[in-house]
Amino acid sequence: MAPSLHPLIDKGITPGSSSFSGGKLHCRCASDQVEVTLKSNVAHNHACGCSKCWKPKGALFSVVGVVPRDALFVTANASKLFIVDKDATIQRNACKDCGVHLFGRIEKDHPFNGLDFVHVELSEEKGWQEPQFAGFVSSIIEQGSHPNQMDAVRDKFKAVGLQTYDVLSPALMDLISSFTAQKSGIRFANL
Numbered sequence: 001m002a003p004s005l006h007p008l009i010d011k012g013i014t015p016g017s018s019s020f021s022g023g024k025l026h027c028r029c030a031s032d033q034v035e036v037t038l039k040s041n042v043a044h045n046h047a048c049g050c051s052k053c054w055k056p057k058g059a060l061f062s063v064v065g066v067v068p069r070d071a072l073f074v075t076a077n078a079s080k081l082f083i084v085d086k087d088a089t090i091q092r093n094a095c096k097d098c099g100v101h102l103f104g105r106i107e108k109d110h111p112f113n114g115l116d117f118v119h120v121e122l123s124e125e126k127g128w129q130e131p132q133f134a135g136f137v138s139s140i141i142e143q144g145s146h147p148n149q150m151d152a153v154r155d156k157f158k159a160v161g162l163q164t165y166d167v168l169s170p171a172l173m174d175l176i177s178s179f180t181a182q183k184s185g186i187r188f189a190n191l
Ligand SMILES: N[C@@H](CCC(=O)N[C@@H](CSCO)C(=O)NCC(=O)O)C(=O)O
Pocket: 048, 049, 050, 051, 052, 053, 064, 088, 089, 090, 091, 135, 136, 139, 140, 142
């Protein structure tokens, strides 16, 4: 059987709702679940093949999107959260019992500071923005996928209508480069 890209992608993508305005995420513990309340839909939701983002068992990719950090509240069992890697740019807060990542936060000066990374599959609600693209696709090789599988993986994404990139989407890459340009004092020419 072909490996799963992600359960939200394998059988085709279900569009989200533009009027959806948030919901709750829960970890996968049988009891005393960590609960996170989001007062916003996600944006830039995407499949991520990097080794750091949380993936469900058997999936090659994570699905991760962003919300403004002031729209995110830990509303139950916050004491079960720990930061997976304090040195990473994205400080991923995971449940110490089930391992699920509830949210990733950036504390340093960074183009995505102010945005928290979350996984909408941890929610029962429907209407979350659907995945928009696949990023960090080649990174799955670093976790053991064979290079000769990559055409099949990219074809599968294309079959469900998702563009593939080996870093992030052009919109996000432009945002990162604009931040860098601004830091170095670049003044853009008026074209
Ligand atoms: N090949 C590496 C890539 C890791 C990486 O740079 N991940 C990105 C994307 S995460 C969600 O889009 C990133 O921004 N990481 C910052 C961080 O994780 O703190 C690998 O696979 O590990």
